[in-house]
Amino acid sequence: MPDLRVAVLGVGVMGADHVARLSTRISGARVAVVNDYVTEKAEQIAATIPGCRAVVDPLDAIADPDVDAVVLATPGPTHEKQLLACLEHGKPVLCEKPLTTDVETALGVVRREAELGRRLIQVGFMRRFDHEYAQLKALLDGGELGRALVLHCAHRNPAVPPTFDSAMVVRDSLVHEVDVTRFLFDEEITSIQIIKPAANPGAPQGLADPQIAIMRTASGRHVDVELFVTTGVAYEVRTEVVAEKGSAMIGLDVGLIRKRGDGTWGGQITPGFRERFGQAYDTEFQRWVDAVRSGVNVDGPSAWDGYAAAAVCEAGVESLNSGLPVDVTMVDRASIPGA
Amino acid sequence: MPDLRVAVLGVGVMGADHVARLSTRISGARVAVVNDYVTEKAEQIAATIPGCRAVVDPLDAIADPDVDAVVLATPGPTHEKQLLACLEHGKPVLCEKPLTTDVETALGVVRREAELGRRLIQVGFMRRFDHEYAQLKALLDGGELGRALVLHCAHRNPAVPPTFDSAMVVRDSLVHEVDVTRFLFDEEITSIQIIKPAANPGAPQGLADPQIAIMRTASGRHVDVELFVTTGVAYEVRTEVVAEKGSAMIGLDVGLIRKRGDGTWGGQITPGFRERFGQAYDTEFQRWVDAVRSGVNVDGPSAWDGYAAAAVCEAGVESLNSGLPVDVTMVDRASIPGA
Amino acid sequence: MPDLRVAVLGVGVMGADHVARLSTRISGARVAVVNDYVTEKAEQIAATIPGCRAVVDPLDAIADPDVDAVVLATPGPTHEKQLLACLEHGKPVLCEKPLTTDVETALGVVRREAELGRRLIQVGFMRRFDHEYAQLKALLDGGELGRALVLHCAHRNPAVPPTFDSAMVVRDSLVHEVDVTRFLFDEEITSIQIIKPAANPGAPQGLADPQIAIMRTASGRHVDVELFVTTGVAYEVRTEVVAEKGSAMIGLDVGLIRKRGDGTWGGQITPGFRERFGQAYDTEFQRWVDAVRSGVNVDGPSAWDGYAAAAVCEAGVESLNSGLPVDVTMVDRASIPGA
Amino acid sequence: MPDLRVAVLGVGVMGADHVARLSTRISGARVAVVNDYVTEKAEQIAATIPGCRAVVDPLDAIADPDVDAVVLATPGPTHEKQLLACLEHGKPVLCEKPLTTDVETALGVVRREAELGRRLIQVGFMRRFDHEYAQLKALLDGGELGRALVLHCAHRNPAVPPTFDSAMVVRDSLVHEVDVTRFLFDEEITSIQIIKPAANPGAPQGLADPQIAIMRTASGRHVDVELFVTTGVAYEVRTEVVAEKGSAMIGLDVGLIRKRGDGTWGGQITPGFRERFGQAYDTEFQRWVDAVRSGVNVDGPSAWDGYAAAAVCEAGVESLNSGLPVDVTMVDRASIPGA
Incomplete structure (x- = not known):
């Protein structure tokens, strides 16, 4: 061929x-x-x-x-x-x-x-193609942990370009966690609230960073996401599912363990998204x-997944401005045969 | 003597x-x-x-x-x-x-x-006397990580007595995280919201479990706490501080690592609070x-610490009922010389 | 092209x-x-x-x-x-x-x-193409840990075919650690001893398992390898380098951390060499x-690397029989221009 | 009282x-x-x-x-x-x-x-009173892992006083691993060999460091110990038992996990024996x-345990000088009623 x-x-x-x-x-x-x-x-x-x-x-x-x-x-x-x-x-x-x-x-x-x-x-x-997320999805689908109840996510970048604004944290960073939530839980997100804590002194003027997203799914499951794009540390993406019969976490990478003369031990944090998701x-x-x-x-x-993520992020940006929980508005998927 | x-x-x-x-x-x-x-x-x-x-x-x-x-x-x-x-x-x-x-x-x-x-x-x-919390406090006070910005906590019990009700999750479990927050951040909590996600099917009828507490401190720092008292797994208490120049976590106990013929590896989770906090x-x-x-x-x-915890939990129980964020009401400490 | x-x-x-x-x-x-x-x-x-x-x-x-x-x-x-x-x-x-x-x-x-x-x-x-070994090699070559002094390896298989004999442990399993040693240390192995401890009761009759290989390199560095091919657990390959200014270890895979109702926590051990080295x-x-x-x-x-591995394994098999340290016999590489 | x-x-x-x-x-x-x-x-x-x-x-x-x-x-x-x-x-x-x-x-x-x-x-x-060794002993005695076959130990000190000599590595450091072996395996050590690899360039002149001890017990079990007392890093004591149905390790302390702006993660290694064994x-x-x-x-x-440790260390010092395996000489315990 x-x-x-x-x-x-x-x-x-x-x-x-x-x-x-x-x-x-x-x-x-x-x-x-x-x-x-x-x-x-x-x-x-x-x-x-x-x-x-x-x-x-x-x-x-x-x-x-x-x-x-x-x-x-x-x-x-x-x-x-x-x-x-x-x-x-x-x-x-x-x-x-x-x-x-x-x-x-x-x-x-x-x-x-x-x-x-x-x-x-x-x-x-x-x-969805990362082997850790795939393992996590398989673990949940396998039923060993029972019904998933809560999802905790952290999405951290060491730094962002000076043009990065508060809404981009939602549209460009949170959007991945939106898809992860929909992927892992197999259902839609119905409401979202963005909390803006006191900002990192090191964040650019005007950028609300960190942000905390609180989401709720159709069946009432809770998701929280820490979004922090000026950590100065490294690219870190961590996901923990708390389920009826246990919990599971990915993203605590322990590849190479190293001990050094300054009395510390540990490894290298993945420095960027290419290394993490290549x-x-x-x-x-x-x-x-x-x-x-x-x-x-x-x-x-699919295109529907793209549409759903857009709908959640749009509600997220609205909450970023109002500070209040915002319901996600989506058409009924069944109303579009073939979608 | x-x-x-x-x-x-x-x-x-x-x-x-x-x-x-x-x-x-x-x-x-x-x-x-x-x-x-x-x-x-x-x-x-x-x-x-x-x-x-x-x-x-x-x-x-x-x-x-x-x-x-x-x-x-x-x-x-x-x-x-x-x-x-x-x-x-x-x-x-x-x-x-x-x-x-x-x-x-x-x-x-x-x-x-x-x-x-x-x-x-x-x-x-x-x-406050646990060596891990003491280490975490010392790390924050030492300034290496810069200003603390966000606190993520998880408080999980395998099971609770049948008389345990939703308000007791706040008064008996969350109260510890309230004190941990005040201890680590050296400031008061000013508002609290309790979120009730879809309940664990295994939880007793009428018990809202898990619960998610969202708190805000006087200087605007964000705290979230997962409270889950019917996990069926073990006693787990985990605390992560996200700070300006890095983050730190306690409670991922790796004492004894064991590998077994079923292809899993890992250790024993501390089964109860006596083992964890003895x-x-x-x-x-x-x-x-x-x-x-x-x-x-x-x-x-001190007694003030007991009073402050009570004030936060009272607001927490109010939020448990209303579902809305509730401001914490406390007298001005300076108004009580010697407190 | x-x-x-x-x-x-x-x-x-x-x-x-x-x-x-x-x-x-x-x-x-x-x-x-x-x-x-x-x-x-x-x-x-x-x-x-x-x-x-x-x-x-x-x-x-x-x-x-x-x-x-x-x-x-x-x-x-x-x-x-x-x-x-x-x-x-x-x-x-x-x-x-x-x-x-x-x-x-x-x-x-x-x-x-x-x-x-x-x-x-x-x-x-x-x-040599595995990203963990590559990271370890880069760490050593970077000089951060100073001169490497000792290498500890473990090579564990859950099971082997019934035809697997004691010499095959050396020729088929140890041979990888021989190459890893030469790769990480950039020098030849000069002597080898195979120790046969009391055998695993679960190992097939006549198979010396586990075996311990003790090797010495040209500059006097020590290498020990645990070879255990009937663990019943999983495919595990672990390598720790102890160097002048610190140590580093790979193979303690912590991908997905899972906690369960039996009070244990941990992850899945890589079940086979395809998963580990795919x-x-x-x-x-x-x-x-x-x-x-x-x-x-x-x-x-190169072909020389294949020759060197063969020379070490041949000495290893001799030691397996005699129980004594055996010097590795190799021609001088400089005597073969182009090798 | x-x-x-x-x-x-x-x-x-x-x-x-x-x-x-x-x-x-x-x-x-x-x-x-x-x-x-x-x-x-x-x-x-x-x-x-x-x-x-x-x-x-x-x-x-x-x-x-x-x-x-x-x-x-x-x-x-x-x-x-x-x-x-x-x-x-x-x-x-x-x-x-x-x-x-x-x-x-x-x-x-x-x-x-x-x-x-x-x-x-x-x-x-x-x-024997350290909670991790106690857990390990209980795990072995509980039978979950089957018969113990091999013991890997590492005993590392950041530095030693200038008067520390090669025999003291055996008598003062190895002696602990001798007792740990006898404690975990419930049997006597019958032979010992001390291997002296190329020395750490940072070790004092005349001090053989690191040393590798190879021991064999009465029933033929293998024990190896890395002794390295000038690591410059920290006090580290690690013990891994490889058994018939699995393995278990202690000493990979993960108390407080910290991530920092230099892209590393990890914790503090216990800096001294008081912190580790207090x-x-x-x-x-x-x-x-x-x-x-x-x-x-x-x-x-007991006194017998002190005697047995002395007998093994004496053989160890002899091997340190000769480089050869040395049989441990001990009287028959049964010949001393009440011992």
Whole structure:
């Protein structure tokens, strides 16, 4: 079977990573087309990949007959138009989060795909492909711990760019925990409250950091998330499920234990998301390539998952401003056959 | 110097433990008098301790000239009268929590001791004497981690007696985390909210379990506490402080690591509070005995600490009913010179 | 650049794994030819891989003009002849350990490759590609811990096939620790002693298990290895380096922490070598494919490493019989220019 | 019951610790007499303890009618004479290790006590009272792990005084692991070999450090011990038992977990033996005081245990010089009725 010919749209840090991933570590695919609004960058990258060319207009890239499937690593505001083009041309697409930048357009994408009658869109919530989350999910599904009752999460970054604002903590960081919650609990989130404690003195002026998110699911389960993006320490992601018959935790990484002359012991904390989730991205892409080649097209989070995350984050941003719990508004999934 | 002659009032499970502690492990003290409203039990225990006698009326025991100091392990509703008697007779007293059963009477005890002009009352928040909490406090005070910002706590019991109700989760379990918060952060708690997620199917009918407490301190720091008293697993108490320059956690006990043929590895979780905090009780009592013998009388949580805990728990119970955040009402400490 | 066309010789459990690896997870390579002395098995597998055919004679497969590189997963006794054929045809080869089954023939292979003047042979000591060993090596090379002094290893299997004998513990299990020692310490092992303690009652009659290997390196460093292949527990590989300024340990895997109602806590021990070292195999193969395509041919343990391991294991088997320390006999590497 | 009147002989660092222990933390005992060959030091300490006096001659202290029991913290060479005096006067004695400084005199003490027909001597192997060793022993005795097969120990000190020589590593450090082996395995050690790897560049000239001890027990079980007394890191004592149905390890202390801005995580390693084993000493003394007051006199390692440790260490020192395995020579315990 010939290699899948992929167009990668957007070759910033994340997109360039995906080009390298598809070219050197993923079996059965090759990058046929790259595109970026900085055309020089696209051309530069195309030149390093045998058989790859740069295309100026992303919609041309999607329509290109030499392109079998699309990876979207473009800025969020362009996603809606590009996703609709993929649907129109029947091209499977792996779309980095967010699906789109607001709930309304996300729902529009869900509806359009549902009308098509077949799945083409996968959203890049890569944690579902991380082996620790997969183990945790399997443990819960296996029933050994009984019904899951409470979820505690911590999402910590050492630092963020100066342009990072309080709403981005919700939209870019919390969104992962939103998907993790939905993945682990298999149900929707119905309300959310963002608490803003006294800020870290080291956080940029105006950035509410840390933030605490309190969420409730359809069956009344509680989720709390510590979001802290200026810890100065390291990238840390920790998840603990408390269930009826026990609890389980991931993210207390103890790889290499080291003892030193200053009387301390311990290991290295994973310094960044690439180190922590590199394996997850590789697995996500290999499974997506395999799914597309086999005709299934999607093997992971769907457009609905992208829509649901958007709905929760929108309520989260509202709570960030009001300080009060906000109910999450979503259409009834059953009202969209095929979603 | 002669041994301190102690009266132990109340010789139920906890009081009998304290009698044994003072008789066999604490240096410089002996149990001179025991009392219980079940007089036979007091007499039985007195018979096993050389030089100890049973006294029928707790107030007689307090007034007894052969008694230098008092340990209160009686039911909470009797504390107010017994504490006031201790103050009247100038007897140092180590009072098991709660100080009294409501905020008003707790404040009355604080005021009366303040009028005396010297400290006589120590409240039995024994976690402050646990070596892990002491290490954590020292770490925070040492400044290495910068300003503490967030506190995550988990308080889990395998099971509770059938009479345990939702308010007791607040008054008997959360009260410890209230004191830990005040101990670690050196400031008062100003508001509290109790969240009731979908209950554990295994919890007794009518018991809201788990509960999540969300607290805020005077300077705006966030505290969350998972309270889960029917885990079926073990006694687990975990505390994590997230600070400006790092974080620290206690309670992930890794004493004895064991690997087994079922392919699992791990250790034994501390099965009960005696195993977990036995050392803390011993240290608490030895330091209290030493403080009383040296004339200092108190070396630990004071009557004010008991009052403050009562005020937070009262607000907690109100929130348990309303589901809403409740402000904690406390008098200004500066208005009571000597408190 | 066209995909590397690989011949996989031997498609038993391990070889079939390699076929799957090259076909589905490794970028830039495809399996062009498979061979097995059970010809039906080779044909069966060839039928599932597009563009792959079965070849009856392994030497024909090596000589095949449609084959760019060779993977040897055949039984050890056939390695010598197959490796020499690869050298003769100038085909890069990734040879599963052992290089050959005795020291004399291993040295012959080393000499022949050295005469060629270019590296073609890589030996499959895959632990060097495991991220934990790589981290440990980097830590040592970084100098933070000073000079490494002592190495403690444990190599535990839950069970072995009934045909497993005492010498196989040395040749098949210890051989990995021999390579790890040489990898971490960058020097040769000069003596070895195998101690046979009282055997595990659960071990098959006649199998000396556990065994303890005591090794000494050229500069006098001490290595001890616990070899225990009937633990009934799980696959466990642990390595601790004790150095001048600290120590470091890998293999105490703490991925998913789970607490249960029986009062224990812990995680799942990796049940088998595929789970533990699957990533290492993938990395080994991807790097080997990349090295061959770039013309470097070898990016890992060389023929000399295979020879050195054979020399140590031969001495180990001698010590297994005598119970005494045995000096390792090796030719001087400098006497073979190009080795 | 009146407090036990104890004479503490030798008030150097360890003896002064024991005086403090008996005076402030142990219930049911008081220090009646202290003695030291530096008479001023004894007088100084006696002055701080109510009802305590200094006695110049240790034998007078033992004979003193106001002394019920004796603690020996004097230098090893004086132990024989002092122990025999204790036996002569029928005084229970807690003797810091070593029992005596050579095997012959140790055996003489064992015989003399056996002739008396009652136990009076307890040897200060305090690890048996450490809660982790006690847990490990209980785990083995409980049978869950089946028969113990192999014991791995590590004994690391950050530094030693300049007078510390290679034989002291055996006599003062290894001796604890000798007792731990005999305690956990309930059998004698029959041979020992000391391996001297290339020395730590940071170790004092002439000190063989690290050393590796290889021991074998009567039933053929294997024990290895890493002895490393100039690690520069911390006091670390780790013990792992590998048994038929699993393994268990103590000494990987994870009390307080801390994460920091330099990207590391971990805790504080116990900095010294007082922190590590302080609880063990307290428990040892409390149980000894209780045993003496109840007339049992000994509740811990006996004179025979001291003799056996001496015999193993003597063989160890011989192996240190020869580099060869040395058989341990001991009399048959059954030949000394009452031993």
